[in-house]
Amino acid sequence: MKKIAVLTSGGDAPGMNAAIRSVVRKALFEGLEVSGVFNGYQGLIEGKIEQFQLGSVGDIIQRGGTILRSARCPEFMTEDGRAKAMEQIKLHAIEGLVVIGGDGSFKGANELVKLGVPCACVPATIDNDITGTEFTIGFDTALNTVVDVIDKIRDTATSHERSFIVEVMGRDAGDLALWAGLGGGAESIILPEKPFNVDAIVNRLKSSTSRGKKHSIIVLAEGMMSATQLAEILKKEAGIETRVSILGHMQRGGSPSARDRVIASQYGARAVETLLSGKKSSAVGMRNHKVVDYNLEEVFTKREKLDLSLVDLAETLSI
Numbered sequence: 569m570k571k572i573a574v575l576t577s578g579g580d581a582p583g584m585n586a587a588i589r590s591v592v593r594k595a596l597f598e599g600l601e602v603s604g605v606f607n608g609y610q611g612l613i614e615g616k617i618e619q620f621q622l623g624s625v626g627d628i629i630q631r632g633g634t635i636l637r638s639a640r641c642p643e644f645m646t647e648d649g650r651a652k653a654m655e656q657i658k659l660h661a662i663e664g665l666v667v668i669g670g671d672g673s674f675k676g677a678n679e680l681v682k683l684g685v686p687c688a689c690v691p692a693t694i695d696n697d698i699t700g701t702e703f704t705i706g707f708d709t710a711l712n713t714v715v716d717v718i719d720k721i722r723d724t725a726t727s728h729e730r731s732f733i734v735e736v737m738g739r740d741a742g743d744l745a746l747w748a749g750l751g752g753g754a755e756s757i758i759l760p761e762k763p764f765n766v767d768a769i770v771n772r773l774k775s776s777t778s779r780g781k782k783h784s785i786i787v788l789a790e791g792m793m794s795a796t797q798l799a800e801i802l803k804k805e806a807g808i809e810t811r812v813s814i815l816g817h818m819q820r821g822g823s824p825s826a827r828d829r830v831i832a833s834q835y836g837a838r839a840v841e842t843l844l845s846g847k848k849s850s851a852v853g854m855r856n857h858k859v860v861d862y863n864l865e866e867v868f869t870k871r872e873k874l875d876l877s878l879v880d881l882a883e884t885l886s887i
């Protein structure tokens with residue numbers, strides 16, 4: 569193998585830059601040529617490909633977002649789109665591709681594998697929703713961002729003796745909401761993975777009010793419902809007034825946490841090693857504090873269950 573390329577795809581995640589740096593520098597260290605593909609699969613289709621040197625990834629380990637830019641690319645979901653991407657891969661003599669992104673980006677890589685392109689996938693998404701790895705790049709930074717915001721909301725919730733609903737990203741997964749709820753001391757956490765029980769939430773709010781607790785924070789995962797919907801339900805069913813705070817894209821921004829930089833550095837280098845070792849279709853990740861690589865197919869099997877005992881713990885601790 570003489571030349572590989574790297575791209576970032578799907579929603580950006582803090583730590584993607586640290587992963588790009590790791591891929592590029594490890595590849596150069598191993599004597600490979602390495603190119604950066606701009607704008608994800610869209611850039612692959614359009615041939616937005618540049619050869620990288622050591623200096624191309626200088627001063628980026630601490631930066632949020634992705635210097636390669638990212639995209640959601642419907643054209644790549646079509647055979648025609650992928651055929652155009654294959655022309656560029658051949659034109660640039662790319663023999664292996666590192667795809668940094670989420671589950672959708674991994675599906676895209678799997679399609680390229682079927683067309684004969686060896687791919688190594690690096691999990692990077694604030695959603696933490698990739699089967700086979702305990703942690704994705706970006707999750708830790710987003711978690712710290714959300715907890716920081718919950719702390720701030722609690723100040724005003726306490727001062728005004730109000731209940732707040734904080735809507736957290738995560739697409740269909742509740743990981744970010746669960747960890748942020750526990751870390752932020754939320755009174756209730758509502759997740760797509762757990763049946764929604766309006767009575768239980770109302771009872772918790774009422775019993776804490778009767779004990780003199782006048783404020784509360786409900787953390788809601790976006791995949792369950794919208795915060796506005798939940799506020800309406802609580803108003804209609806129990807006459808409970810809440811303020812709504814939808815955190816939105818601020819959760820994807822900011823300088824990556826030290827932990828995200830470390831795992832990004834580990835994952836990126838491991839992805840290059842898997843390509844060099846001749847593996848054609850792999851993903852890297854973390855299991856029991858160890859960096860691993862595994863067959864990409866595993867990502868598309870059923871997702872491990874979220875540890876819902878953490879919801880019970882959060883509720884026990886916030887009575």
Ligand SMILES: Nc1ncnc2c1ncn2[C@@H]1O[C@H](COP(=O)(O)OP(=O)(O)OP(=O)(O)O)[C@@H](O)[C@H]1O
Nearest residue numbers: 578579640641644645669670671672673675676693
């Ligand atoms: N089944 C598929 N076949 C081919 N390409 C796909 C497929 N699914 C997704 N992709 C490609 O991957 C891109 C990114 O996927 P998606 O928008 O789901 O984000 P992601 O990688 O899961 O990241 P995140 O969820 O963090 O935003 C898509 O826009 C598309 O170009």
Ligand SMILES: O=P(O)(O)OC[C@H]1O[C@](O)(CO)[C@@H](O)[C@@H]1O
Nearest residue numbers: 579670693694695737738739820
């Ligand atoms: O940035 P977009 O395209 O609006 O996508 C938002 C989605 O992307 C994510 O931020 C990352 O997958 C999800 O949590 C969220 O549902």
Ligand SMILES: [Mg+2]
Nearest residue numbers: 670671672693
């Ligand atoms: Mg995804």
